[in-house]
Amino acid sequence: MTELITRLQSIVGAAHVLIATEDQAPYLRDWPGKYQGAAMAVVRPASTEEVAAVMAACVEARVPVVPQGGHTSLSGGATPDATGRAIVLSLSRMNRIRAVDPIGQTIVVDAGVVLAKVQDAARDAGLFFPLSLGSEGTCTVGGNLAANAGGVAVLRYGVMRELTLGLEVVLPDGRIWDGLRALRKDNTGYALRDLFIGSEGTLGIITGAVLKLFPQPTARATAFVAVADAAAALKLLRLSRAHCGDRLTAFEFLTSATLEMILRQMPDTRSPFAGLPDAAVLIELSDIGDENALTARLETALAEAMAEGLASDAVVAQDGTQAKAFWRVRESVSEALVREGKALKHDIAVPVAEIADFVAVMDAAVGAALPGIRPMVFGHLGDGNLHYNLMRPLDISEAQFYEHGPQITRLVHDEITRRRGSISAEHGIGQLRPAEMPLCKPPLELELMLQLKRTLDPHGLMNPGKLLPGA
Structure with missing residues (x-):
C-alpha cells in the first residue's frame, strides 16, 4: 500500500500522514481503554476538499476508513479494529468556526471543532449553544452528530438532531454533499440530514454543520434534592414541570450507591446533604430575566414537594460557585466509575413513566442472577435516559464477574x-453492541438500514464493524 500512502501524503502533506507506531498510539485506543486497534496510517486533513480526496483514494484502493473526532466514544465507535487494514481519518485539524448569524441564530462550524469552542463562540455573539456533556472540552461536533449526542439539557433543547439545521458530508465515493442550509423550514423531499446524524460514520464523513443557537439565559437556579427513590423522583419531575414549564432545563437522577461512589472516588466533590440520601435529583432552571424570581419559583416548587413528602431535603445553590460544585458531582460520575473498576455498562432509554418500575425490576433480577452485584444508576430522568451500570460483587474477581x-x-x-x-x-x-441489534430491532427495520448502508457504501469501507451486524 506504499502507493496509497504516497498519494495521501500528496493530499494532506507528509506531516499529517502518521505512520510511526508512537505517533499513531493516541488514535488507536478508546478513552475507556476497552478497545485497542491498529491502522495503516492516521490521516489528518485540513479541509472538506482534502477529506473528499482522501476518501476517493481509499475507495479506489478498497481501504476501509474510520472517521474520528475527539475520540471520546464510549462504545468503540471511533477506534479501528486490530487488522491494521484501515485508515483512521482524524478531523482534528478541521476546527474552524465558519460563520455566526446573530439574527438567524445559527452557527456554521467544521466537524472537528471542539464542543466547548462552539459554546464559547455562541457566548461571544450573545447567544447560547445548549449541548452540554462531561467531555465537552475534548469531544467534537462531528462526533456529537455521528452519535446524536444528548447531554444534560435534552429536557429543554433536545438532542443533537434537534439542534442541527444542515450538514456537509463527504460520501464514501468522495463526492461532497453540500446540505449546509440554515433553514428552519424546508419541505422539499427526504431529510438527508437526519440520515447521517446518528449513523456513527458508517454512511459518510460529516465535515461541517449548521447548528441552532438560542438566547443566552440570564438567570439560573440550581438545587440538589434528596428523594426516596426513582418513583419519588418521577413525581417530583411532574411537579417541577407544573411549576416551571420549559424553564426546567435539567433533571438528573443519582442513586445513593452512585452518589457514595462519586464522593469516595473524587476527593474534590462534596455532598450538599448532611447525610447520604436514598437517592438524589439535580434540578436546574434557566430563563431570560431576574434570577431572584427564578430561584423563588424553584423554591416554591421544592416547598410543595417537601410538603407532599416527595423530597426529604433540598439545597438551593446560593451562587454560581455553589451551582458549579453541584454540577461537579454529577459530571464526575464517569471518572468515578473508571476509578471504581470494571463495570457492565448499559446506556438505555425507556418511556419516562416506566423508569421507576424498570429500576426496581432490574435491581431484583440482576441481584438474583449474581448476588452482591452493585447497581450504579444515574442519568437524565426527564428524557427517559438512564445509565444502568453494574459493578462486580466485592467477593469475586473481575474475570469471574x-x-x-x-x-x-x-x-x-x-x-x-x-x-x-x-x-x-x-x-x-x-x-460494543452490533450483535445485539437483531434482539431489539425488527427484521424489516434492520433490512432497511442495511439497504441504505449498501446503497451509499457498496464496498463496505465506512467504519466497518460498527453499528450494523454483518455490515
Whole structure:
C-alpha cells in the first residue's frame, strides 16, 4: 500500500500522514481503554476538499476508513479494529468556526471543532449553544452528530438532531454533499440530514454543520434534592414541570450507591446533604430575566414537594460557585466509575413513566442472577435516559464477574425490549453492541438500514464493524 500512502501524503502533506507506531498510539485506543486497534496510517486533513480526496483514494484502493473526532466514544465507535487494514481519518485539524448569524441564530462550524469552542463562540455573539456533556472540552461536533449526542439539557433543547439545521458530508465515493442550509423550514423531499446524524460514520464523513443557537439565559437556579427513590423522583419531575414549564432545563437522577461512589472516588466533590440520601435529583432552571424570581419559583416548587413528602431535603445553590460544585458531582460520575473498576455498562432509554418500575425490576433480577452485584444508576430522568451500570460483587474477581456479563446484559436488554425502549440512548452502538441489534430491532427495520448502508457504501469501507451486524 506504499502507493496509497504516497498519494495521501500528496493530499494532506507528509506531516499529517502518521505512520510511526508512537505517533499513531493516541488514535488507536478508546478513552475507556476497552478497545485497542491498529491502522495503516492516521490521516489528518485540513479541509472538506482534502477529506473528499482522501476518501476517493481509499475507495479506489478498497481501504476501509474510520472517521474520528475527539475520540471520546464510549462504545468503540471511533477506534479501528486490530487488522491494521484501515485508515483512521482524524478531523482534528478541521476546527474552524465558519460563520455566526446573530439574527438567524445559527452557527456554521467544521466537524472537528471542539464542543466547548462552539459554546464559547455562541457566548461571544450573545447567544447560547445548549449541548452540554462531561467531555465537552475534548469531544467534537462531528462526533456529537455521528452519535446524536444528548447531554444534560435534552429536557429543554433536545438532542443533537434537534439542534442541527444542515450538514456537509463527504460520501464514501468522495463526492461532497453540500446540505449546509440554515433553514428552519424546508419541505422539499427526504431529510438527508437526519440520515447521517446518528449513523456513527458508517454512511459518510460529516465535515461541517449548521447548528441552532438560542438566547443566552440570564438567570439560573440550581438545587440538589434528596428523594426516596426513582418513583419519588418521577413525581417530583411532574411537579417541577407544573411549576416551571420549559424553564426546567435539567433533571438528573443519582442513586445513593452512585452518589457514595462519586464522593469516595473524587476527593474534590462534596455532598450538599448532611447525610447520604436514598437517592438524589439535580434540578436546574434557566430563563431570560431576574434570577431572584427564578430561584423563588424553584423554591416554591421544592416547598410543595417537601410538603407532599416527595423530597426529604433540598439545597438551593446560593451562587454560581455553589451551582458549579453541584454540577461537579454529577459530571464526575464517569471518572468515578473508571476509578471504581470494571463495570457492565448499559446506556438505555425507556418511556419516562416506566423508569421507576424498570429500576426496581432490574435491581431484583440482576441481584438474583449474581448476588452482591452493585447497581450504579444515574442519568437524565426527564428524557427517559438512564445509565444502568453494574459493578462486580466485592467477593469475586473481575474475570469471574465478566463470565456473568452476557447473561446479565441479556437480562437488562430483554427487559428494555419488552418495554419498547432502546439499548443505546446516547452513546451509540459502535463495536460494543452490533450483535445485539437483531434482539431489539425488527427484521424489516434492520433490512432497511442495511439497504441504505449498501446503497451509499457498496464496498463496505465506512467504519466497518460498527453499528450494523454483518455490515
